[in-house]
Amino acid sequence: MGRGWVGDGSGLTGWRRFSRKVTVSGVITAGFELKPPPYPLDALEPHMSRETLDYHWGKHHKTYVENLNKQIVGTDLDGLSLEEVVLLSYNKGNMLPAFNNAAQAWNHEFFWESIKPEGGGKPAGELLRLIERDFGSFEDCLERFKSAAASQFGSGWTWLAYKANRLDVANAVNPLPKEEDKKIVIVKTPNAVNPLLWDYSPLLTIDTWEHAYYLDFEVPSKCQMIFTKFESNGSHRVVFYAEPKSSIHKHIHGQACVMGNGKLKARIRNG
């Protein structure tokens, strides 16, 4: 997994994590890796069976990555980070063919990190404070999350995300950002769409495509699955800490968020 400091002129600076590219004979070609989940495939039993992981990661996720690589080799999207491919292929809603595979590759990678064995419990520290500020209580947030996930029409994802200073207007930037604009939100997205496209910072996600739960739960227990998996979500892995820098940072990978003027910064701690 590579990390690079991005200091481009777009105003987005910060550490950016991206999947490693494979170099063949000095020429960089499309080679996104199928990164394995950070735990053995049977480690989530009994909540999620090994069989599900075998198919979900070993077939679905793998196919997205393989097809994405085939699609972008030799094109303008070749050689970019996964996040860049997602954003560029989204093309403001007029999706290019690579979008579906790129976004699904990103979503699944984020999903495996949103859950972990012996996970669950409650978040702590700054994240808990924000959740309590924006939802009243963690329990309320959890209830809203579950009902959002259970009420998806068709395939999609349910996200806990951080919404930065934005008006609720596409492509607008709030000229007078206030503390109240920044909040934790629960969003549902259809098919492959994810909240990176709206410049939100995803914190957690659950896959609500049928393939995510069908082998283990089938229909009537979808709610049970959601509950169980959220309990497995490593939300306590999101760590907020104070950072005395004055420049504004933004973490594209969605594993962190910024509260303006670099006062607070969040980062998913690995392991």
Add this chain to the structure above:
Amino acid sequence: MSIINVSIIFLIAIFAVNIDAGVGKTITMDPCLESMKTASLPDLPYAYDALEPAISEEIMQLHHQKHHQTYVTQYNKALGKLRSALADGDHSSVVKLQSLIKFNGGGHVNHAIFWKNLAPVHEGGGKPPHDPLSSAIDAHFGSLEGLIQKMNAEGAAVQGSGWVWFGLDKELKRLVVETTANQDPLVTKGSHLVPLIGIDVWEHAYYPQYKNARAEYLKNIWSVINWKYASDVYERNNRDQTEI
């Protein structure tokens, strides 16, 4: 004795008239809504294992008894809420309910067609269509194989959940292959479209048996497609056109 009998009959007659009069009086809303018919889960015209090996018994049972039943239940619930909202003149609730009605009602409509689109092999499943549908297919798609290939390609390309349809455009008198997302019925793609065959490509339609191999499911399902039903619908809707 006879006077008493007559009196009793007379009293009963008066009473009966009063009962009749009472029934019509208490309603304040449009009597049309009183007779709103709700949906019910249709029986499968074959056993759950009758479509093996193309579609497993496990899938048929889950698909019919759980998925379709849930659409029916939720659709009826939404209709009940719609009735109340209409009665109250609560128009924003009426509007808010539309997406639930579209999704669950669409799920009911689509699956009701789907069960009729399938038939066990020993009852004609997989048997190619006869004229006039057969000639129409050849005219529009080159051959039956050509139609099947197109359906399978479109069905495999549906991203997420949806349906692939073989339909008749009544107005343009053309056969079409279309896809719809989620539980949108074919008519959402055109009000003159009549579904002849619909294939469910939601993951629940094939996952326990085929896992992520949707293309394999699409290849196999043709061995249990009920062309007789498709032909009947085609002839009925084509005939209507010429009678006008």
